[in-house]
Amino acid sequence: MTARAGAGTVLLRALKAELAHLGRDRWDQFLLFGMPLILLAVIAAMLFQGVLRGVPVAVVDQDHSAFSRAAIRNMEASTGLRVVAAPTDLEAAWPLMRSGRIYSLAYIPKGASRDALRKPEAVIVYYNGAFQTVGSLAASAQTTALTAAALPLIRDRAHAAGVPAARLSPPAVQVTVLGNPQTSFELFLGGLIAPGVLHLLTACGAVMAMGRELKGGSLADWSARMEGRTAAAILGKLIPYVVVFTLWGALWIAWLCGWRGWGVEGDMAVLLTGVFALAAATAAISALLVVLTGDLDVSFSATAIYAGSAIAFSNGTLPLTHGPAFAQIWSAALPFTHYLKLQNEQMVLGSSLMTSLGPLLTLSAVALGAFALAVPLAKRRAGRAPKANALSFPLPAASLPGAFVATFKGILSNRPVSSLLLLAVVAYAFYYPLAYVGQTATRLPVAVVDQDRSPLSRRLIEALEATRAIEPATVAASPAEAERLLRDGQVDGVIHIPDHFEASLFSGAPRGVGVYLNGAYLVRATSIGKALGGAAASVAGHALASVENATRLAERLPSVVQRPLYNTTEGYGSYAVPAVSAIILQQTLLLGAAVLAGIRRETGARPLRLRGFLGLWGALTLIGVLGSLFYFGFVFWFQDYPRMGEPLGLLIAAPLFAAATAGLGLMLGSLFDRHERVMQILVGTSVPLFFLGGAAWPLFMMPQPLAWAAHLSPATSAIQAFVKLNAAGARLSEVAPELLTLAVLAVLFGLGAAWRLCARSEGEARPAQ
Structure with a gap:
């Protein structure tokens, strides 16, 4: 009888087996090396300028005085502003605001300079609260320009009135921002987005690595190859993913803090240890999810829920201190929350080592605890008999109405697809806004x-x-x-x-x-x-x-x-959630359509004829439209977000958006060798695609090629169109550019999907072998 191999031997065997697989599998190679490179490069280019400059604004000058002319000169001289319009009155200015051509508007009424001492509130600065970040900063810059222009006027009036020269004035408020004196969004958002994306990619890679060993929900074959040394086998399998994504995290810190010059205020060793601890905790949780559920699709869905929303629940934007109890508990349970705290303490603030010891120990405890739970669960799953896999998604090849109806039947009977197209849409509608229930930072x-x-x-x-x-x-x-x-x-x-x-x-x-x-x-x-x-x-x-x-x-x-x-309470949720909703709608529909196409390729389904494809595409488009109306109608009403400002515009935008997204999903899904690749590769794109939508960081601050490329994502035009229509009540003509872009994308992606999914000759109509 052959002696059982030792734990060290099995660990090396599992490690070598995983490295050998990574050497063969191009999709896994792309996840480990291609996706991080692409996404980090996009984030770096997107935030390269860091500080908002040249924000388009307008001035309604009805005073035509020395004061108003000085104010306009100050605005034109400001690096943060770009005066692009001078409408004659407010009625002429509102279309500019609704269409997004300007973010802020200074209104100087007639007699403002003459009545400045008696009516100090005569000058009003309006700004677009639906795009709160850009709008509020532009309004502050216009306010500064107006205040500076008024100072000589006030002095002259005081002198003419014979007021004594003793100058009693309110004290200045000197603001110092520790760790980020320029209030740069490159440091703030770069330190938030990039680690969050790497966290999600680590989770997806580790889920696929463990899930690949599942055969009908069982780990019996893999356990036999590893001679029952489950702990060593899991550890050896996860090591490449922990190491690779730790190196990517270190590379991002080198870029942001070294090449870009932001520096590390605290201890670099502690910071890098935190990067490693986050990767280890993430990989361990992934292994736990796979052995707990025994289903790769369910594990990916759970990963998208906990890691995909980690940034929102991390306290990195709106603090959850006084939010709902669930949001606070969930935030504390997420490993990314503790990593972000450690990173900000060591990278930005220069906190003491004892301060960061708490989050570091928490991450270590999560990694060890998840691993300790995964080992016995993996042993139990190794003892189960595999179940038959009945995965399929048949469609009539040449019937438009038949394929249309069969698509709905297939979705209801196919859990990987229904969980994305139906359950995820409803779940995210109430789950994600919990991070922003508080609306504003309090206490x-x-x-x-x-x-x-x-x-x-x-x-x-x-x-x-x-x-x-x-x-x-x-x-x-x-x-x-x-x-x-x-x-x-x-x-x-x-x-x-x-x-x-x-x-x-x-x-x-x-x-x-x-x-x-x-x-x-x-x-x-x-x-x-x-x-x-x-x-x-x-x-x-x-x-x-x-x-x-x-x-x-x-x-x-x-x-x-x-x-x-358009966001009169200045609520953070009223600003963030309407924009994020477009990403939720896109990603659920895109991933669902891609999984559907992936299943058909994986199972060798018969290629469709054009009529069959149109039935499939039409069914998915209808699902996307119903999801959009569900969000912009019931969900926004339930959450009390700006809604249904221009119904006709929404009824035109929603089908175009859904058609473009469904076409893109079908086209991409047809490229993957197995349907699980869809979640593995595409889930990590959600966060960058949101920021490329221009809601949190404007497109005019990005390099022009990147801004153009951003419009290849339907969500970019959808975010702009839906926010303007819902919040600002924009007219149809004011969102015409976005609607035109969505229409072009619908045609292009529809043609691409048809080319990939349809038979191009009678010989191709046979089932794939």
Whole structure:
């Protein structure tokens, strides 16, 4: 009797077997090397400029004064703005806003300069809240230009009125963003998107590696080859994926922090250890999912749910501290949440090693725990008898109505397809928005350094406590102590009230209030900065109001009012979810259509005739239309998102979008040797495709070739069209470019799918061998 091989021998055997397979299998090679290279290159190019520049805006100047002309010159001189239109009135400006040609609009009414001292709110800046990131930044830049133009006007009026020269003015608010002083989206989004994509690719690769050994839901054959050494066999199989994706993570850090110059504020060794721990935890969870379900399709679906939405639930954008209990628990259970915390602490903030020890230990515990659970479950699955595989998707080859009806019957009886086209559409409609139920960042902890200890500083602290966005949670003795709290993640912001703050305010030379923000989380930083700055200005303004008018200079700048359009509450969910919905609709339909085509190729189904193809394509298009109407009707009503602004436009856009997506899915699915490849290869594209849609990061900031290529994804035009139609109530003519693009894509992808799926001669109509 031959002695049983040792664990080390089996580990090496499994490792060599996996490496030999990777040397043969081009699709697995593409997942390990091609997909990361392509997706990381896209992310790097997309975010290369980092800081928003040249945002298109407009000015309605009805004042025609020195003030308004100076304001327009300031806007034109601003690197962040590009004045592209000067409509005569607001009615002429609204189509520009609805169509997306501008993101912000400054309205200077007649008499604004004459009445500046008496009516400081006369000037209004409107911005597109449906594209909140770009719109709010453009509005802030226009506000700055208007304020700067008003300063000479106010001084001249004060001098003419004989106001004394003692200049009492509110204190400046000096904002410092730690770790990201330029508030660059390259560092913020690059540090968020790329690790999330690599996390998802790691999961897909490891799921396929383990699932490949399933035969009818059993691991008996594989276990026999590995002589029952399950732990060693699983470890040897997963090692290549952990190593390769750890190296990709290290390469991205080298690009972002080295080549692009952002640097690593903390310990590089701890950061790289975190990259490895995330890859190990992800691979272990993948193995656990496969041996737990015994089904490769179900494992991929579970992977798409937990890893595909990891960015949304990671606290990287909107914090979940005060969100629903499920969202908080789910966020804490996801390994990517803990990795992102560690990465921001070491890469951006320079936190202490003890601070990052918690997330590192959590990732290690997840990896070990998932692996420990997978081993006995794999042994149990090795003891099961394989089940017969009845996978098929037959369709009448030459009948349009027959193929149309048979497609629906096949979807209902085919779990891999129905789970994507039906169950995933409904599940994601209620699952994904849970990350954004809170809408705005609230009760974010801040530290207060009060070195003045005056009645005015106490009133300022009380004003901070009254705001909804922040909560003064800690009183620090010094700025250095407060900065340490910020770097170690105990607070999200710091406000420093300097010594002699109250006295300097009344002496005419106010000392500034210092605000320090966490540059790793720009959404939080924006909320805290607005709240702190607003509270400081309000308290100082009330204090100055008590001074006799005859002894002070009324150097009040006109208060430029900012008004968001189409998302009046400035809710993050109302901004993010409508755009993400287009990606959800695209990816579920595209993956479902591709899996269907993959099943037909895998099972050697008979090629279709043109009429049969049109029936199949038409059925999938109808499913996509019904899904779109379900989202934009019931789901948006249920979640209270902007909806159904222009029904006619939606009724035209939805079929074009669905037809283009279904055609693309059928075309891509026909390329794969087995239907599981669809999920393995294409799931990782979801996040980059969303950002290429221009909702979070505008297309005009991307290299022109990349912006053109982005339109090959139907979701790019769909995001723009659906958001404008639903939120802004855009007219049909205002989304005509997007509709035309979708129509062209529908024709191109439909022709491509027909060429791939249809028989091109009578001889090809026989079943494939």
